Structure formats: structure tokens, C-alpha cells
Amino acid sequence: MKIKRIGILTSGGDCGGLNAIVRAVTYRAITKYNWEVYGIKEGTTGLMTRPLQYEKLSLKHFTGNLIRQGGTFLGTSTKGNPFRYPIKNGLYKDYSNEIIEGYTKLKLDAFIGIGGDGSMKILKKLADKGNLKFVGIPKTIDNDVDSTEVSVGYDTAVEVATNALDMLQPTAASHKRLMILEVMGRDAGHIALNAGISGGADIILIPEIKYSIKGIARHIEKIRLQGRNHALMIVAEAVKKENGKKAIVKHGDGQVRLGGIGSYLADKIYKLTSTETRVTVLGHVQRGSQPSPRDRLIGSAFGIHAVDMISKNKFNRVAVWQNREVTDVSLESILNKSKTVDPQDPLVKTARGLGIYLG
């Protein structure tokens, strides 16, 4: 099929590097293939609503400020699954037909969806139902998409978390405190492990490795006996409490999010060690920061590759980063499982080699 027009959308939580992807896609599609590029607003919402929400992209999107901007200028949505979209009074509606119709109305020949594994699942289901030509690009600060060494946005999040530890250390030392930094990552401990090592943490807690409060207390005592009056801990948001439950926050709109494990631990540690402890919950600054050089670079490589995939009629596939280059795999291969930290990961060994407590 001859391609004339493609769509691009960002779906799920934003992160650093999304604009770099859209910029690369736009440039490649226009200059190499002479295609039109339509940026769809707010994920699939832009195709679901009437009038359709979109913006025709042009080379001005390449020459401007986009590569260095955080967030996604197209907008995104975490509002839910279009097959079961929340409407009023706790009811749901299936909007998949509207989205498929929107794709046809916009005369798209193919589309690129940038998302994590949750978004990819939904986009694949839509593509299957409507016979849409779909190519995926993985992004998520959590870095839990399988079959790719990295997803766009992860490196920026690690950088932000490392910077936070850099800023917490002086105040920890000034006040002789234990500073706990709670980071995102959903069920994967990649951000905590990588930033923890880079930022010189003494304790790294990740969901994949079981800890004990007594073990943490013993480690803090050891640090004290070694003559240091302060310590740094980084904890991933999905680390469980001693009762095996995750710490959660309920929002006004009924949504439940991970959060609060840092405060829980601070309290427990104080009771055992009398160490003065303060907690920083890093939150969405991990997502909204200016993208790191590596996220700009990988995002650009993914963008070019995704457009080339369309030109070769390679659909229902996703661009991935393997062995220091971009390639692609079938969508199924990333949807089967989430990539969490392997407790035997060489970086876990590195952390233990540095005397860091992990559990």
C-alpha cells in the first residue's frame, strides 16, 4: 500500500524525550518519504472526540525548541482504556469504534503510538479490531518494557533522582540525618537501583528484593560506627510494607496511586534507631524534567526507525534498543511480561560490592 499520511500520538504518562521522538518522526517522514504527518492530541482521545483533535506537523517542528523540551506538546492521557472509558456516575463506554472511525476520517495510512506496555496493549487491540497499521515506540520512566534495554524517559528520571540525592547529601550531613528519597518506577526498581548507585545511597530498596527493618537498622548502626553521622536511602514506590501490602494514596477522583512507603519506613526506622529521618517524595519531577542527552538520542533513533518501519510495511511491531542500536520486535514479544530488576543483575552485584544495603 502506498503511504501518504501518517499519524503520531503519545499515550500514558509523559516523560523526557517524547518531543524528540515526534520531531524525528516528522523530519524523516517529510524529507525522506514526502508523507504528511498528523499529530493526534492527547493520545487516542484526539481520535475519539468530535471534532477530531489533531495538528498537522511540519518542518517548523524540527527546527524549533522541541528536542530540549520536557513533556509532550501533543498532550497525552492516562484517563483510561477506550474500550472501557469512564463516563459519568461510575459507568463505562466502549469508544473503540469512534477511534477507528477517527483514523479513517483523518485518512491515515498508518500510525505511530508512543507508550508503555499498558498503552501498547490498548493500541494493539485497536489496531487488530480496525485493521489499522500500527508501529510502537517504547517510553516510560519505569523502564519496564520487555525486549528493549531502555525505554525513552528512563534516563532522564534516573538523572533527576541522582540529582536529588546529590542535593540531599549536604543537608543530611549538616543535620546528621537519614534522608529517604522515594522514587517512581511502578513495580520495577530500575530507577531506584541506578540512581541509588550513581547518587551514593547507603540503602537501596526495590520491590524485587526483600528487606527487613532490622537489617536497615543494623546497616545504619554500621555506618555510625564507621564514623559517618548521616546516611542516604532511596526507595522505589512499590516496595512493600512489612505486612506485604504496598503503600498507596487514594485520589479524590477515586484513582489509586503508589505512594507513602518512604514515610512508613522513616517511622519504623526511627522507632528502632532513634535516627532523625526526613522523607522526600520525588514524584512527577522525574517525568517533567528537560530530557537527558541519552533520551533525546534514543528518542531520535526510535523516531527515524519507526518511520522506516512503516516504509517497509513492518506493522504490529515495536522499535527497541538492543546491543547499542535500534531494531524492532513483534508487539507480542513486549506484551507478555514486564521487565523488572533481576535480583542477580550485575548492577545488584555492584551495589552490594559498594557495601550498599539492598535486603
Ligand code: F6P
Ligand atoms: O508509569 C509511569 C509513572 O510515572 C509511574 O512511575 C507512577 O507510579 C505513575 O506513572 C504515576 O501516575 P500518575 O501520573 O497518573 O500519577
